Amino acid sequence: MKFTLSWLKEHLDTDRGLEEIAERLTALGLEVDGIEDKTAALAPFTVGHVVRCEQHPNANRLKICHVHTGAGETQVVCGAPNARAGMKGVFAPAGTYIPGTDMTLKPGVIRGVESNGMLCSEREMGLSDEHTGIIELPEDAPVGAPFARIMGLDDPLIDIALTPDRGDCAGVRGIARDLAAAGIGDLRDLAVDPVAGRFKSPIDVKLTLPKGAQIACPLFVGRYVRGLKNRPSPRWLQDKLRAVGLRPISTLVDITNYFTLDRDRPLHVFDADTVAGGLHVRLSKAGETLDALNDKSxxxxxxxxxxxxxxxxxxxxxxxxxxSSGCTGDTENVFVECALFDPLRTAASGRKLAIDSDARYRFERGVDPDAVIAGMEQATRLIVELCGGEPSELVVAGAVPGWRRTLSLRPARVEHLGGVAVPLDEQVRILTALGCTVAECKDGNLRVEVPSWRSDIHGEAELGEEVLRVHGFDNIPAVSMPRLGALTRPAITVKQRASTQVRRLLD
Known part of the structure; x- marks a missing residue:
């Protein structure tokens, strides 16, 4: 699970530094696999302004670009088809290491024309495989400014290794919740404002799963949005996705990826004009095929x-x-899916077909069953904000499966399990901060209602572990094994004692 420090702070109000946050994550069981700070590697790359662009006299596919770098003007021979006067791009001076091609730039002469530096593509920068043209920066990008700062790549990237039981932390918000419970700041409020539907959806959804397989998809929530424009996504969204290694595609696709990473809420968007009739959630028929979005059948x-x-x-x-139902730049009407899928069947299908996807990763670990409608409302609001369009009323098939679990925790049990005494009020604080509803009973025990996103908590031992985990396993005192008293005399049998006495008499 990858996220940037600034992304984390959108959910966590904190002034703690990167090192302290990383240490606390590992202490919480969210082991930090690595931290990547691209600032130093990208320091030589700056914003360059192409003030003049001329055809190369000796090569039809090359151009001579005169680039203002902020420290003067330099000449660069460039073969990119989109190189032109007036544009702003990424300039790398001679002596710069180019990560995407594993080479260091040197001044040179290309087809008889001197070239000092390079205007870079995304592949040359190591950002993606895109190399059909050089990177085009916003018109208001300051000439000479660090490229990393302009594109938000000066933001440290944190990579954590999630254990299979912590699916709730497969989204940035879940990670922020754990840190807030551990005292590293406060969890920011998340608004969920319902979106008023303006018409009835022309696409209906039916769950036609056979008896015994209804758990494959217990709940499907959909919404039709008409008259939108699927433009390239705004820069803030593209920067977020690029920072964690995803390539921006379009606003609709980028929004689904954003919610997957931010809220642990996978979504899917169908081009509504390609859907024949209604949608049916069912089991496949042997021999059916699908040409998937990963270009495989x-x-x-x-x-x-x-x-x-x-x-x-x-x-x-x-x-x-x-x-066949994927969104393109021409898409005007969409049907948005926000659903629940069975972890076991999802995992089995993914393994059987050898498909690894961000959606599968989350569904097979279990997503929050109580956040399906909220996820749809949040996604709809962002789609309408960025793409325009008019939303329909919600289409709801199925129901939220029963998830409520109320458990009992004996406060003394925490010390018995972990060897450290945690005060009662601290136990209540920790469990409440993790999203539990806690009440003290007359017998001194705690009645704890587990939140919908914690499908891994089923008993008193897990509750005790949560208290100890957040309180800090490092607070458990080191206790040596008790020393044994005087050595006991070895026991011998009657036969052995008689044999010893006989030997003594014979001596």
Whole structure:
């Protein structure tokens, strides 16, 4: 799970430094696998302004760009088709190490024309595989400013290794909640304002799963949005995705990726104009196929949960979408999916088809069953804000499965389990900060209602572990094994004693 420090602080109000946050994450069981700070590596790359651009006299595909770097003007020979006068790009002077090509720039002469430096593409910068043209920066980017700062790449990237039981921390907000409980700041409020539907959705959803398989998709919430424009996403959203290694595609796709990473809430968006009739959530039929969004084709057996229309399979539930209903730059009407899929079936389908996706990673660990409608409302609001359009009323098929668990915790049990006494009020504070509802009973025990996002807590031992984890395992005192008293005399049998006495008499 990767996220930047600034992204974390959108959910966590804190002034703590990177080192302290990283140490506390590991202490909480969210082990920090690595921290990447690109500032030093990208320091030589700055904003350059192409003041003049001329055709190379000896090569039809090359141009001579005169680049203002903030420290003067330099000449660069460039082969990018989008190089032109007036644009701003990423300038690398001679002597700069180019990570994407593993080379160090040197001054040179290209087809008889001197070149000092480079205007870089995303592949040359090591940001993506895009190399059809050089990077174009915003018109208001200050000439000579560090590229890393302009693109938000000066933000430390934190990578944590999640254990399978902590699916609630597969989103930045869950990580922030744990840190807040540990005293590293306060969890910021998250507004969930319902979006008023203006018409009835022309696409309906039916759950047609056989008896015994209804758990494959117990709840499906959808919404039709018409008249939108699927533009490139705004810079803040692109920067977020690039920082964690994802390539921005379009506003609609980028929004789904953002919610997956930010709220641990996978979404899918269908181009509504490609859907024939209504949507059916069912099990696949043996031999059905899907051309997926990863450019691969899959043949299904009869055990995969699929979303289909009247013509066939459109997506594999909780795993991946299909090309035929994918969104493009021409998409004007969409149907947004926010659903629950069974962790076991999702994991089995993903393994069987060898598909690894961000959605599968989260659904097979379990997502918050009580946040499906809230996730749809939040996603709809952002879609309308960035793409325009008019939302329909919600389409709801199924119901939230029962998740409520009320457990009992004996405060003394925490010390018995962990060897450290945690005051009662601190136990209550920790559990409350983690999202539990806690009440003190007359017998002195705590009645704890587990939050919907913690599917891993099932008993008193897990509650005790949560208290100890946040209180700090490092607070458990080191206790040596008790020393044994005087050595006991070895026991001998009657036969051995008689044998010893006989030997003594014979001596």
């Amino acid at each position: 899959y043949t299904l057996d009869d055990q995969v949960c699929v979303i289909a229309d009247d013509d066939g399979v459109l997506a594999l539930g909780g795993v991946i979408g299909g090309q």
